[in-house]
Amino acid sequence: MKSDEKSNVENYSSEKWVEKGDQEFEQGEFEKAVEFYSNAIERNPRSSFAYFKRGNSLYELNMFNEALTDYNNAITLNGSFSFAYFKRGSVLVDMRKYQRAIKDLTLAIEQNSEFSFAYYKRGVAKKEMGNFDEAIEDFNTSIDLNPGHLLSYLNRGNCYFDKKDFQLAVDDFTHVIQLDPKHEKAFISRGIAYGNMDKLKEAVKDYSSAIEVNKESVMALNYRGMVLSKLKKHEEAIQDFNMVIQLKPKSVEVYNYRALSYLTVKDYDNAITDYDKAISINPKNPVLYYNRGNAFTFMKKYAEAIMDYDQALELNPELAAAFLGRGNAKAGMSRYKEAIYDLTKAITINPKFVQAYITRGNIFMNMRYYKKAAEDYTLAIELFPDNPRTYMNRAIAFKHDEKYLYAVRDFNEFLKRYQKRDSLSGKVRMWIKKLGGDPEY
Numbered sequence: 521m522k523s524d525e526k527s528n529v530e531n532y533s534s535e536k537w538v539e540k541g542d543q544e545f546e547q548g549e550f551e552k553a554v555e556f557y558s559n560a561i562e563r564n565p566r567s568s569f570a571y572f573k574r575g576n577s578l579y580e581l582n583m584f585n586e587a588l589t590d591y592n593n594a595i596t597l598n599g600s601f602s603f604a605y606f607k608r609g610s611v612l613v614d615m616r617k618y619q620r621a622i623k624d625l626t627l628a629i630e631q632n633s634e635f636s637f638a639y640y641k642r643g644v645a646k647k648e649m650g651n652f653d654e655a656i657e658d659f660n661t662s663i664d665l666n667p668g669h670l671l672s673y674l675n676r677g678n679c680y681f682d683k684k685d686f687q688l689a690v691d692d693f694t695h696v697i698q699l700d701p702k703h704e705k706a707f708i709s710r711g712i713a714y715g716n717m718d719k720l721k722e723a724v725k726d727y728s729s730a731i732e733v734n735k736e737s738v739m740a741l742n743y744r745g746m747v748l749s750k751l752k753k754h755e756e757a758i759q760d761f762n763m764v765i766q767l768k769p770k771s772v773e774v775y776n777y778r779a780l781s782y783l784t785v786k787d788y789d790n791a792i793t794d795y796d797k798a799i800s801i802n803p804k805n806p807v808l809y810y811n812r813g814n815a816f817t818f819m820k821k822y823a824e825a826i827m828d829y830d831q832a833l834e835l836n837p838e839l840a841a842a843f844l845g846r847g848n849a850k851a852g853m854s855r856y857k858e859a860i861y862d863l864t865k866a867i868t869i870n871p872k873f874v875q876a877y878i879t880r881g882n883i884f885m886n887m888r889y890y891k892k893a894a895e896d897y898t899l900a901i902e903l904f905p906d907n908p909r910t911y912m913n914r915a916i917a918f919k920h921d922e923k924y925l926y927a928v929r930d931f932n933e934f935l936k937r938y939q940k941r942d943s944l945s946g947k948v949r950m951w952i953k954k955l956g957g958d959p960e961y
Contacts, residue, residue, distance in 0.1 A: 534564035538573060545577055553577040568597035572604050584611050602631035606638050609645075618645040636665035640672050652679040670699045674706060681713055689713045704733045708740050715747055723747050738767050742774060745781075754781045772798045776811060783815055791815045806835035810842045817849050825849040840869040844876050851883050859883050874904045881913060890921040908937035912948065919955065928957035935961035 532540075537560035544553040557574035560567060575590030591608035594601055609624030625642035629635055643658030659676035662669055677692030693710035696703050711726030727744035730737050745760030761778035764771060779794035795812035802808065813828030829846035832839055847862035863880040866873055881896030897914035900907070915930035931952045938945055939961075949959040 532559070532563070534560040534567050534570060537563060538567070538570055541570075541573060541577070545573070545580075550577045550580045554581070566597055568594040568601055568604070571597065572601065572607070575604075575607060579607070579611055584615055587611050600631055602628045602635060602638075605631070606635065606641065609638070610641050613641055613645050613648070616648070618649050621645045634665055636662045636669060636672075639665070640669060640675075643672070644675060647675060647679055647682075650682075652683050655679050668699065670696050670703070673699070674703075674709070677706075677709060677713075681709070681716075684716075686713045686717045690717075702733045704730045704737055704740070707733070708737070708743065711740075711743060711747075715743070720747050720751055724751070736767055738764055738771075741767075742777070745774075746777060749777070749781050749784070752784075754785045757781045758785075770801055772802045772805065772808070775801075776808065779811065779815070783818060786818075788815055788819045804835060806832040806839055806842065809835070810839060810845060813842070813845050813849070817845060817852065820852060822849040822852045838869055840866040840873055840876070843869070844873070844879060847876075847883070848879060851879075851886070856883055856887050872903055874900050874907075877903070878910060878913070881917070885913075885917060885920075888920075890917045893917040894921065906937065908934045911937065915948075915951075919951070924955045924957075928952055928955050931955075932957070932960045935959060 537556050541553045541556035541560065544550070544556060554574055554577045557570050557577060560570040561574065564570065571590045572594040575587045575594065578584075578587040578590060588608060588611055591604050591611070594604040595608070598604070605624045605628035609621045609628065612618070612621035612624060622642055622645050625638050625645065628638040629642070632638070639658045639662040643655045643662060646652075646655035646658060656676055656679050659672045659679070662672040663676070666672070673692045673695045677689045677696070680686070680689035680692060690710055690713045693706045693713065696706035697710070700706070707726045707730035711723040711730070714720070714723040714726060724744055724747050727740045727747070730740035731744070734740070741760045741764045745757040745764065748754070748757035748760065758778055758781050761774050761781065764774045765778070768774065775794045775798035779791040779798070782788070782791035782794065792812060792815050795808055795815060799805070799808050799812070809828045809832040813825040813832065816822070816825035816828060826846055826849050829842045829849065832842040833846070836842070843862045843866035847859040847866065850856075850859040850862060860880060860883055863876050863883070866876040867880070870876070877896045877900040881893040881900065884890070884893035884896060894914050894917040897910050897917060900910050901914070904910075911930045912934040915927045915934065918924070918927035918930060931948050934948055935945060938948075952959045
């Protein structure tokens, strides 16, 4: 540096150093900005603005504690510095110190009642604490003061979602999309809300829009695959899961989802391959062994299935579904007494496990214990009265037990709830007539 330039620098005032710091800050040169703001503070240790701006630079460098120190100094020098309270509160939100953040943001609002960003940040802190109603009030005020503030709509929508007010959440996410038609997160969030409203086609459309914005959106591809599976579009779902695995090859969750889709289309070998891969990544996940056990059961490889259910139960002895699965596999090997034991264990763990009662009832039928079968079907019906096939199963148990009036009643209840004209309903009508009854539906 030339001597005259050095002399000029040495003569810079605090305000001049702040100006140079601002220039570096605007260029994203935050370390250099910190240096220049520090020079300003050396020139004038009582410059609250210099501390505030250095705090902003330190925040951008993720040096939160150092930033807090500078905001503290700025506030000490100027107790009515609302922006310093706001920035200190914002740092505390990022540090998850929400109570302290709310206190600072409230002070900022008290000094400036139209400080929309302070309402927004305070809303974020309250949302993270689960105080959704209070958070919504702050987002409302933020939006009233600044109707174009996208993040206030997005976060208010998240609050409504957490409150299960899905339509209000959809409305807010829609507003975000109107403000920014390429907002990937808003499309995904609205898709999730639609999914919770059972508007699955709308959900798929939103996930597709997110993917148009970002073709490598793992979250959108994964969610779309899951919804496509629910829509029974399993081949399309598998394509989405394929893409997710290419982008995120160690995702246990996605291997599991793809395997479930393979199971549904009866591609058992690929399902087993996916479960093998998932287990190699996370060998301590009992659900993976349980699901692979189900795949082996579908393939009638009962010995392999039982080994997987055993492993699932070793990892989680309270996994009722694994007792159900093992009971099914043992029943497939005609080991009925052992199967009954497993299903009873599943029911002991979860007394509202409808499928366990139905399966145990089916096994009692195979053992010709018709009264016990009818009792289990009755318990299943009490828990879930809308399944027509359970009435049919109980009717068959009554028929074998020569309780024909009860059988006719249940066959008719099956027809009432089944509401289809097919070979099964035709067979049931024939049974009713053979038992001396009249089909009522």
